[in-house]
Amino acid sequence: MKFSDEARIRVRAGDGGDGCVSFRREKYIPRGGPDGGDGGDGGDVTLVLAPDINTLADFRARKVFRAGNGSAGAGRDRSGAAGADLRIPVPAGTRVTEADTQEVLGELNADNTELLVARGGRGGRGNTRFKSSVNRAPRQHTPGTRGEARRLELDLTLLADVGLLGLPNAGKSTLLRAVSEARPKVADYPFTTLHPQLGVVAVGPMQSFVMADIPGLLPGAASGVGLGSRFLRHLRRTRLLLHLVDMTSAEGAAAPVGNLAEDVTTIAGELKKFDEKLAGLERWLVLNKADLLPEEEAARIRTGLTGELAWSAPVFTISALTGAGTRELAAASVQRLEKLEKEHDSDDDANR
Template structure:
């Protein structure tokens, strides 16, 4: 199934049923009085998280969803039946935005989590509610209220523990293939990866994490160049970012530090807070650098970037340094979990 991370749908909740004007009419009960019942509540529209879904492709075929209207009230103080709710399954990680106002209604971040996106109308009041000592035969009732109708934009943001970012052809997909069972496309030309790919990395019994391969960024991505912000947003849900740099670019008369800085600049332009998230530098394709030059290459790149965080030398192709990187990631994620539990914030 093709990965689809954006969709637009129209949701319409059910209007409330109208109140009823009715009078009790039974033998031997003269002037029985008003007995009009209330209208039923209209059905609402909910989104619910489903871990079995990983794309919004289904919304290409069905774009309109409508809940049932509430039934009108009846005589004998009978309230109309409420309309059935509509529950729409969406992938975990779906953000819901009102197209008209641009407001973010909410996001679905867990299996079974329900998000109300269109509230059903309330039922109207029957004439039973309007009787009084001075108005014993009221003939007024109220109609049901109108329900919410919305055009929604759904955005699927990948939920992963670790996200890879870097220029096209930095070796991100090769790295994911090396550490997990995921098989993203790999080739020797830019933009081989056209949609995010997830891989589960297992480092021991009961110890694993999810890694996301995000399509490569180019200069101007924050303004929409290349694949632009379409995939920058996926980094927002990653707890730890790995900045993958292709050191073999040295042999193409290019400067890996300049490449790395271009990615940092785009990240900052898109979201300064995201740029402040914990990020590790991963110098990839080290197998192409002579052993006696690797330390000097690392020093040169980190000095040019004024890098203060962790640095790893790896090769996704040969597997060099991969196991150590994964072990360090697992230890850091476990520490993050402990910190979150201590703060009471969860993941």
């Protein structure tokens, strides 16, 4: 499933240092010539491809980036130090546009791993540069030029890493809201979600993934029943499925374990009918709406359901509404995705 992750940032290259006006003054040399050094160049701002990043989530916390300024020149023909360059890591596929002019500056990919987005100012010239046969004691110098400043729009086309499955009103959209900045419609009736919804889940620095929520599935979805049938194909390119199960009944009490097991089996069967490969994806069980049940009741359902299904994959008990357990679920998901990525890289190396 593809969608656009976007971020707006401001970048400022470093200013160049000023040139220096200085004259050589030493013992026995009272009228030495000019020895003012040049200023250092300002640092550049460059976007660089980072294979271990897959979203623009880190740019939500930090939006202003500035390279170092160049130092001023000094006497004895000493040039100022250049400002430190700033290299900003971005994921592959990031398209960079200047916000003011809408000019596309470039795209970071395997063929273009770096993109200079703001050039540093040039260092000013010291008075030594202005010495001539007719001007032996010049007092001219030039100041450093300012570095470029730009407002950039970063746009990244993403594939969803994690897909949410479940019957209508299982709490998929609520979970997406709890762990990401996405704001899908949430209401207490089935089929609130009419279109696929996606969000970027930021777990920590340089750790994030994309989660996809599709409309709830019904028995017969693989044959076209219900809204979810049109969107099952979007989950084919995810790497991990989270199967949400509402532990409560329509009356708000604990649902019978047998009914829940039947629901899980039905969804799994629809996946298999639709696509064997999709059914073979790793699938975790996520028991939702724990806030509506006593803790011991939720534990009883978890034990009974996993036993009846002979479930061996990970199981999580959460409340998407209160957020309980969602951070642990997100952290476990990103760790598993990282492991799958390493396994994929190892397989690629073995096949070369």
